[in-house]
Amino acid sequence: MHDSLLSPRQSNSKQSNLELSYIRLSPSPHPDGSVSSDKPIVFLHGLETCHIEFSRTTPFLSKDYELILVDLPGHSGSKDILPLTLENAANALFHLISTKVAGGRAHIVGLSLGGFVGLEFARRYPELVLSLFCTGCAPYSGLRRWVMSQPRLLGGVSIVLGRLATDTMFWWPIGVKPLPGLRAEFRKNQSMALLTAGYTAVHAVSLEDLAKIDGVRIAIVAGGKRDSVRDTREAGRVLSSKNPECKTIVVRDAVHLWDLQLPELFAQGVGAWVDGSEMPKEFEVL
Numbered sequence: 001m002h003d004s005l006l007s008p009r010q011s012n013s014k015q016s017n018l019e020l021s022y023i024r025l026s027p028s029p030h031p032d033g034s035v036s037s038d039k040p041i042v043f044l045h046g047l048e049t050c051h052i053e054f055s056r057t058t059p060f061l062s063k064d065y066e067l068i069l070v071d072l073p074g075h076s077g078s079k080d081i082l083p084l085t086l087e088n089a090a091n092a093l094f095h096l097i098s099t100k101v102a103g104g105r106a107h108i109v110g111l112s113l114g115g116f117v118g119l120e121f122a123r124r125y126p127e128l129v130l131s132l133f134c135t136g137c138a139p140y141s142g143l144r145r146w147v148m149s150q151p152r153l154l155g156g157v158s159i160v161l162g163r164l165a166t167d168t169m170f171w172w173p174i175g176v177k178p179l180p181g182l183r184a185e186f187r188k189n190q191s192m193a194l195l196t197a198g199y200t201a202v203h204a205v206s207l208e209d210l211a212k213i214d215g216v217r218i219a220i221v222a223g224g225k226r227d228s229v230r231d232t233r234e235a236g237r238v239l240s241s242k243n244p245e246c247k248t249i250v251v252r253d254a255v256h257l258w259d260l261q262l263p264e265l266f267a268q269g270v271g272a273w274v275d276g277s278e279m280p281k282e283f284e285v286l
Contacts, residue, residue: 018095021077023051025058025067039130039274040066040106042097044114046136046257047198048158050076050185053111057259060267065274068101072117074194076185084197086120086205093117094125105130107274111259112136115220116202122216123209133273135221136256138231139205148203155195162190175225175255210238217245219273221283223254233286248286249279 041061045053051069058067071077073092074084081092098104107130110118115137122129140148147154162170170186171178218239222232229250236248251258251265259266268280279285 017081018092020073020081020092020096021051021071022096022100023069025062025069027063027066040068040101040103041270041274042068042070042093042101042106042108044070044072044093044108044110044117045075046112046114047195047202048075048186048189049182050189052179052182052185053257054259056179056263057267057270060264061271064271068096068106070096072114074197075189079189084194084201086117086201087124089117090121090124093121094128097128104128108132108134109270110134110137112256113198113202116205119205119210119213119218122218123213126214126216129216131273132216132218133221133270134218135258136223136227137202137205138220138222138228138235139207139210140203140228141231141234144228144231145203148199151196151199151203152192154199155192158195159190159192162186174257174260176257176260179260207234207238210235211242213239214242217243219247219249219269219279221249221251221269223256223258224250224252225254226256227254229286236286247279249283250286251282252284253282 043051043054045051050071054069058069061067070093072084073081073089081088097106105128108118108121110116110132111134115134118132118134119137122132167178167183170183220232220236220239222229232250233248236246239246240248251262253262255261265280265282269283272279
C-alpha cells in the first residue's frame, strides 16, 4: 500500500489520545506473491517537521521494507496529541507498534527530536524494538547544553526567523536543498508552546537515562558538520557498555538534517543497520 505523503492516514479512534497520524509504504509483492522484506521500519522526524521530512529517503527503501512514517505528538496530523513530552511520544509509539505493526515489533529510525523519542522508547519498551538507528540526539554538554536550557529564547528566535526568512534564507543555514511542502509544515507546527516543550524535553535527557537502556542494538550517529561528535562519542560509550552490539558513528560530511542532504546514503545506512550488514564506508565508527 502506498499512501500519499501529503495525505497522512488519520485514525478515527481517540483512545487515550494516543492515535498517531502515520502513513504506511509497503513493498509490492513479487509475481510469486512473496515480498522483499518483512522488516517494518518506523521513522520519527525532528522538531517542527513531519513525516514529509523522510520523502527523499523513502524511495531508496520502500521496495525492500515496510515503512511507517509517523507524525509525532503536537505535529501536523498528530497536532492534537498533547502534551509533547518524550514519555507521551513513547507511549503513543507503543500504541502504534503494538496495534498497527504485524508482530508488534519494529526497527526504529529517529532524527533529532525523533532520535530522542527513539531512545526513550527503547528505554521504556525494549521488547518492541528490533533495532534503533538514531542521529543528532546525543545528550548535550557544555555550551550546547546551556543554549538548550533557554527554550523560550530558542523558540522565539525560531519563530521570528521562520516568519521573516525567504526560502533561500530559511534553507541555507540548515544546509539542505528546499523540499516542497516541508516549509509549510514548519510554519503550521511553529508555536511557542511546541518549541518550548520540544527543547525542554531534549534538554532533560542525560547519559544516565541512556544507561537504563538494556538489550537494544543501537547505532547513534553524528552529522560531522553540525552535531557534536564528542557528545555522540560519550553517548555511544554508555550505550556500548550495556550492549556491545551498539555502534557510535560519525558521517563527516553530514549536517544535522542529513536525511534531506544525503538521502541515498542515509537510506543505505538504515538498510545496513536493519539487515545487520556492513555499514557504508562513509559511516566512520568512533
